[in-house]
Amino acid sequence: MNPTTRVVVESEPNTGAWNMAVDEAMLEAAVDRDECHLRFYRWKEATVSLGYFQKENEAKLDPLLAGLPVVKRLSGGGAILHEHEWTYSCSVPASHSLSKQPVALYEIVHQKIIQTLSEIGIVAKMRSQQQTPSAANHDTPQSQHVEPFLCFGRGDPRDILIDGKKVVGSAQRRRRGAILQHGSLLIKKSQYAPQFGGLTDLAKLRQVDDFVINQLVPAISELFEPSTRQDDCEAGIRQSAIELVKDRYSDTDWRAS
Numbered sequence: 001m002n003p004t005t006r007v008v009v010e011s012e013p014n015t016g017a018w019n020m021a022v023d024e025a026m027l028e029a030a031v032d033r034d035e036c037h038l039r040f041y042r043w044k045e046a047t048v049s050l051g052y053f054q055k056e057n058e059a060k061l062d063p064l065l066a067g068l069p070v071v072k073r074l075s076g077g078g079a080i081l082h083e084h085e086w087t088y089s090c091s092v093p094a095s096h097s098l099s100k101q102p103v104a105l106y107e108i109v110h111q112k113i114i115q116t117l118s119e120i121g122i123v124a125k126m127r128s129q130q131q132t133p134s135a136a137n138h139d140t141p142q143s144q145h146v147e148p149f150l151c152f153g154r155g156d157p158r159d160i161l162i163d164g165k166k167v168v169g170s171a172q173r174r175r176r177g178a179i180l181q182h183g184s185l186l187i188k189k190s191q192y193a194p195q196f197g198g199l200t201d202l203a204k205l206r207q208v209d210d211f212v213i214n215q216l217v218p219a220i221s222e223l224f225e226p227s228t229r230q231d232d233c234e235a236g237i238r239q240s241a242i243e244l245v246k247d248r249y250s251d252t253d254w255r256a257s
Contacts, residue, residue, distance in 0.1 A: 002096050005036040005224035008233050009217055016047035016071035016082065017249035018241060022233060023182055024074050024248075025240035026091035030178035034093045038224050039233070040217055045069060046083040046192055051151070051171070052076045056252040058149055064192045070252045074180060075171035078151035083190040084198060086212045087182060088220065094177025098223070102179050106158040106170055108223060109181065113160060113168060116219040120211065122203045128157035130164065152186070152196045162202040185212070 014022075019041055029035040047069045048059045053076055060066045065081065073080075090109070092099045098108065110126055117124045148154055152166050160168035170183030186198030187208045199205040221227050233241075248254045 003036050005227040007221050007227050007229045008039045010041035013042040013044040017245045021241040021244035021249045023089045025237045027180040030091040030093040031176050037091045039089045043082040049073045049080045074173045077171040078154050080151045081193040084187040086185045089182035092179045124162045127159040
């Protein structure tokens with residue numbers, strides 16, 4: 001039987017360092033204590049999160065991003081400009097059935113998001129369902145192909161698209177059979193990355209917070225039954241996050257330190 005999942009919906013936005021520290025604390029709890037968490041949160045200010053292998057100076061090359069707060073993620077992939085978005089994260093211990101096929105967890109969560117959007121009349125698909133040519137099929141030799149700095153400029157078969165535009169992308173970190181997966185649901189364009197639209201731009205959805213809290217949270221929670229809803233992370237997660245902010249997430253190059 002799967003362990004009970006603790007579902008947390010953060011009522012207030014937080015800093016990038018705190019958000020990433022809580023996600024890592026959740027992964028630690030999955031590894032060390034067999035705990036499962038599902039968390040939904042927002043960002044206190046526009047923040048760039050770097051993929052695990054990216055460097056802070058890459059963000060400074062874009063004049064729109066230069067000067068914004070920067071935090072490094074535990075997961076890989078491209079950088080994300082977090083501003084008008086809801087982020088979800090789930091930490092799944094090795095004992096949980098959803099951990100047995102890590103790649104499938106992307107599709108399971110993304111299909112649930114697509115289904116929930118369809119219930120309010122919004123058509124969304126995974127990139128693999130779009131039947132459109134990939135950017136990787138251009139004539140540029142693969143050896144010369146350079147991935148865009150920002151994640152939402154990149155393409156993955158499991159991305160969620162509306163009218164061909166990416167609105168949800170996710171990434172993972174795995175540790176001793178446990179999985180941390182987190183992903184961004186764009187609400188609307190940011191002045192710092194105006195090329196990427198969100199639900200209000202592409203689907204004219206106005207009450208996004210209500211949709212997330214009242215429809216999307218319960219829908220994704222169904223994947224993690226049995227579950228229990230909490231207003232905040234428990235004390236152990238918070239204490240671990242405090243220590244991680246101090247020891248790790250205050251440094252944007254902690255991977256190399």
